[in-house]
Amino acid sequence: MAVNRNFRTCPSTGLLYHEPAEKLMRWNAVAAVVSLLVGGLLALLVTLTRWPTVHLLPADAFYMTLTGHGLNMLVFWIIFFEIAILYFVSTVLLRCRLATPGWAWAGFWLMVAGALVNNYSVFIRGDSSVMFTSYAPMGAHPTFYLGLILFAVGALIGCFVFFGTLVVAKAEKTYNGSVPLVTFGGITAAIIAVFTIATGAIILIPTMLWSMGLVDHIDSLMYRTVWWGFGHSSQQINVSAHVSVWYAIAAIVFGAKPMNEKVSRTAFLLYIFFLQLASAHHLLADPGLTSNWKIFNTSYAMYLAVLASLVHGLTVPGAIEVAQREKGFNKGLFEWLRKAPWGNPAFSAMFISLVGFGFLGGISGVVLGTEQLNLIMHNTFYVPGHFHATVVVGTTLAFMGLTYFLIPTLFRRQLAFPKLAQWQPYLFGLGMSAFSLFMMGAGTLGVPRRHWDMTMAGNLMPWEWPGTAYLMVGLFAISGLVAIIGGGAYLLIVVWSVFLGKKIETPGFAHMTAKQGRAAIPVPVAASLQGQGGGHGHANIGAWGMVAPGTFVLAMVLLVSFILYYFVNWKYLSTVWPLS
Amino acid sequence: MSAIQPPQQRIWWKTPIDRVEGIWIILAFIWCLVMFFMMPYWHVFGKQNLSNEAYRSTPEMFMKKAEDGIAKYKVREETEQKIPVIHPPAGADVYLVARLWSWYPILELEAGKSYRLHLMSMDWLHGFSLQPENINIQVHPGYEHVLTITPTAAGTYGIVCNEYCGINHHTMSSKLYVVK
Numbered sequence: 234m235a236v237n238r239n240f241r242t243c244p245s246t247g248l249l250y251h252e253p254a255e256k257l258m259r260w261n262a263v264a265a266v267v268s269l270l271v272g273g274l275l276a277l278l279v280t281l282t283r284w285p286t287v288h289l290l291p292a293d294a295f296y297m298t299l300t301g302h303g304l305n306m307l308v309f310w311i312i313f314f315e316i317a318i319l320y321f322v323s324t325v326l327l328r329c330r331l332a333t334p335g336w337a338w339a340g341f342w343l344m345v346a347g348a349l350v351n352n353y354s355v356f357i358r359g360d361s362s363v364m365f366t367s368y369a370p371m372g373a374h375p376t377f378y379l380g381l382i383l384f385a386v387g388a389l390i391g392c393f394v395f396f397g398t399l400v401v402a403k404a405e406k407t408y409n410g411s412v413p414l415v416t417f418g419g420i421t422a423a424i425i426a427v428f429t430i431a432t433g434a435i436i437l438i439p440t441m442l443w444s445m446g447l448v449d450h451i452d453s454l455m456y457r458t459v460w461w462g463f464g465h466s467s468q469q470i471n472v473s474a475h476v477s478v479w480y481a482i483a484a485i486v487f488g489a490k491p492m493n494e495k496v497s498r499t500a501f502l503l504y505i506f507f508l509q510l511a512s513a514h515h516l517l518a519d520p521g522l523t524s525n526w527k528i529f530n531t532s533y534a535m536y537l538a539v540l541a542s543l544v545h546g547l548t549v550p551g552a553i554e555v556a557q558r559e560k561g562f563n564k565g566l567f568e569w570l571r572k573a574p575w576g577n578p579a580f581s582a583m584f585i586s587l588v589g590f591g592f593l594g595g596i597s598g599v600v601l602g603t604e605q606l607n608l609i610m611h612n613t614f615y616v617p618g619h620f621h622a623t624v625v626v627g628t629t630l631a632f633m634g635l636t637y638f639l640i641p642t643l644f645r646r647q648l649a650f651p652k653l654a655q656w657q658p659y660l661f662g663l664g665m666s667a668f669s670l671f672m673m674g675a676g677t678l679g680v681p682r683r684h685w686d687m688t689m690a691g692n693l694m695p696w697e698w699p700g701t702a703y704l705m706v707g708l709f710a711i712s713g714l715v716a717i718i719g720g721g722a723y724l725l726i727v728v729w730s731v732f733l734g735k736k737i738e739t740p741g742f743a744h745m746t747a748k749q750g751r752a753a754i755p756v757p758v759a760a761s762l763q764g765q766g767g768g769h770g771h772a773n774i775g776a777w778g779m780v781a782p783g784t785f786v787l788a789m790v791l792l793v794s795f796i797l798y799y800f801v802n803w804k805y806l807s808t809v810w811p812l813s
Numbered sequence: 814m815s816a817i818q819p820p821q822q823r824i825w826w827k828t829p830i831d832r833v834e835g836i837w838i839i840l841a842f843i844w845c846l847v848m849f850f851m852m853p854y855w856h857v858f859g860k861q862n863l864s865n866e867a868y869r870s871t872p873e874m875f876m877k878k879a880e881d882g883i884a885k886y887k888v889r890e891e892t893e894q895k896i897p898v899i900h901p902p903a904g905a906d907v908y909l910v911a912r913l914w915s916w917y918p919i920l921e922l923e924a925g926k927s928y929r930l931h932l933m934s935m936d937w938l939h940g941f942s943l944q945p946e947n948i949n950i951q952v953h954p955g956y957e958h959v960l961t962i963t964p965t966a967a968g969t970y971g972i973v974c975n976e977y978c979g980i981n982h983h984t985m986s987s988k989l990y991v992v993k
Contacts, residue, residue, distance in 0.1 A: 292980060292983065368938045368976075368977075410820060410823045411820055452955065453955065453956075454956060489816065490816060493830050494820045520951070520958030528852045536845035540838075552816070603851070603852060604855075610947075611949035612942065612949050681973055683977040684975070685983040689986055693896075694971075694986055695986055809946045809948055812861050812961065813860070
């Protein structure tokens with residue numbers, strides 16, 4: 234079979250696109266955005282139902298909607314987009330052809346089929362309102378699990394096409410030395426993805442057989458233990474992917490280079506070694522597991538994976554600071570940040586994602602995942618508050634930022650509604666941050682997650698929540714609506730640009746062969762022409778012997794907030810009923 | 814050159830670490846160790862730790878023990894469904910049944926006394942959420958979880974189910990009385 238070796242060079246960025254890879258990236262990105270649209274409409278219904286003032290849907294429709302919202306957002310939107318990212322960081326950044334496009338298409342269509350089958354089970358059959366987690370012994374229709382399994386197999390094929398592409402790039406010598414840091418982050422995500430999908434298969438296949446009556450019994454604790462090896466690890470794919478996207482946007486917008494390759498790569502390596510252990514923090518309030526097991530695992534082995542995130546949290550803005558200072562924004566501590574392109578949605582999305590993920594998602598996640606502190610938060614509204622800060626403010630917003638870069642270079646369309654696009658990351662990012670914060674506030678007051686009616690009207694023995702809990706939930710709903718408007722703006726901009734936007738014509742456009750693409754020395758992308766200092770030749774910038782003192786100050790603010798919030802929670806725990 | 818290109822130096826792993834990164838890694842690592850040691854520390858010196866005591870059981874066995882407790886300690890019935898209220902002596906084993914969609918029976922405990930609370934589900938997963946203390950524990954079918962609890966202040970508390978358990982999940986709430 235003839236291998237398609239046609240490439241095109243993007244005139245504005247100098248990036249090299251392999252023809253079949255380009256088409257696959259587009260289709261995966263479009264499928265992702267369609268899932269986001271579905272999940273976003275469901276988000277609106279969920280928010281309006283949880284808001285006691287509106288209380289829109291009846292109970293059965295609410296639980297169905299919440300199930301569909303979780304799956305379309307957490308699984309379909311994010312993983313379709315991640316497959317596009319994997320193809321981007323391999324073929325485009327390594328300037329190489331995609332291995333086996335046929336298999337990549339097979340994977341894509343399996344994922345589409347899986348997403349459709351799963352949604353059919355939830356919405357058309359309507360007998361699978363079991364939430365994203367589908368905890369046995371609560372059972373769904375077999376098609377619910379089948380959809381997820383098909384989707385996972387498709388995603389696994391995508392991961393192996395990605396690995397194959399790395400082999401091709403190495404064999405055809407399309408790059409020199411080591412892979413770029415962003416590709417390295419993509420490899421991290423793909424390795425974690427393989428582990429995640431294998432774990433998902435171990436639990437979902439028997440559960441499907443059980444729902445068909447072929448397996449007799451699924452133990453609830455075994456299910457939760459193994460399922461979280463899939464459910465939480467899939468969030469670790471997201472973390473690796475969006476940290477790579479942060480590095481990529483910093484490189485694209487500022488020409489930023491990693492402060493130190495060794496530090497950033499080691500941090501990714503720590504993710505591979507330790508992040509999955511974190512899955513155990515979902516089981517802190519469960520019987521049948523010992524404290525020793527809980528403490529070791531949930532601390533990600535002494536928090537080495539948290540350390541990795543703290544490192545990325547410094548090195549990403551640090552790299553931006555160094556690049557900005559080298560451009561001359563070297564005054565004081567924060568000139569580099571003040572003079573950053575806040576009107577560029579790729580940058581503002583990336584920066585809000587970074588700050589929101591660190592301050593809201595990161596800190597709350599570690600507190601929530603501490604063995605004893607989990608007791609005063611487990612299964613309350615605090616939990617979705619935390620993960621909306623990580624997965625939505627962190628991952629989704631980072632992906633939105635990347636989209637603004639991809640529309641002109643990958644889809645070759647001009648960005649529609651550029652003024653709206655400038656505002657979109659602020660609407661979505663700040664709305665979502667407030668949403669998460671108020672959700673966590675309500676959770677601290679005990680309001681449960683996944684609950685249709687906090688007023689408990691009609692219950693035999695209702696619990697009356699304090700007025701502050703109602704206030705928190707009201708504010709949560711209003712912030713949620715702001716975020717949904719921001720999400721709607723993103724969808725409008727993206728769909729309009731991709732399907733109706735003005736085409737970017739390429740003068741003298743011609744395909745080229747792989748031989749021509751096999752440049753010995755990669756052509757630098759336009760934006761990265763600045764900041765060409767050597768590995769450590771920037772002694773004349775910064776202050777206190779530090780190249781990025783402003784970032785250091787920001788990192789210290791994070792650390793101090795972290796320490797204070799952590800001990801406030803211990804203090805609060807010490808006031809509740811003694812338990813042993 | 815930049816993060817989207819291969820490292821400029823072939824031997825990138827020998828580049829010295831900048832002071833910003835070096836100091837930060839040390840500080841962050843110390844903080845990670847502090848957080849790690851807080852958990853064992855609290856097991857020794859703290860008063861709020863989740864019990865490791867749990868047994869395999871069956872709905873029949875657990876329900877029988879709950880009914881025995883009701884027979885011994887029942888003081889009254891409440892609501893139109895005549896749900897029994899039990900007032901066990903300090904130190905007693907107290908059985909609380911979680912099932913679709915109720916908690917059974919209602920407990921009346923004394924402030925400052927300790928009890929061995931047994932939690933188990935008869936069917937699906939449930940969540941024991943004690944309000945306004947906000948103590949939250951997962952309740953499994955087939956696993957009898959035994960906790961020693963010590964109520965601190967008198968009052969009427971709420972028990973809310975906070976693990977989604979099907980269509981009437983939101984109706985699964987109960988009371989817990991603490992008397993002087």
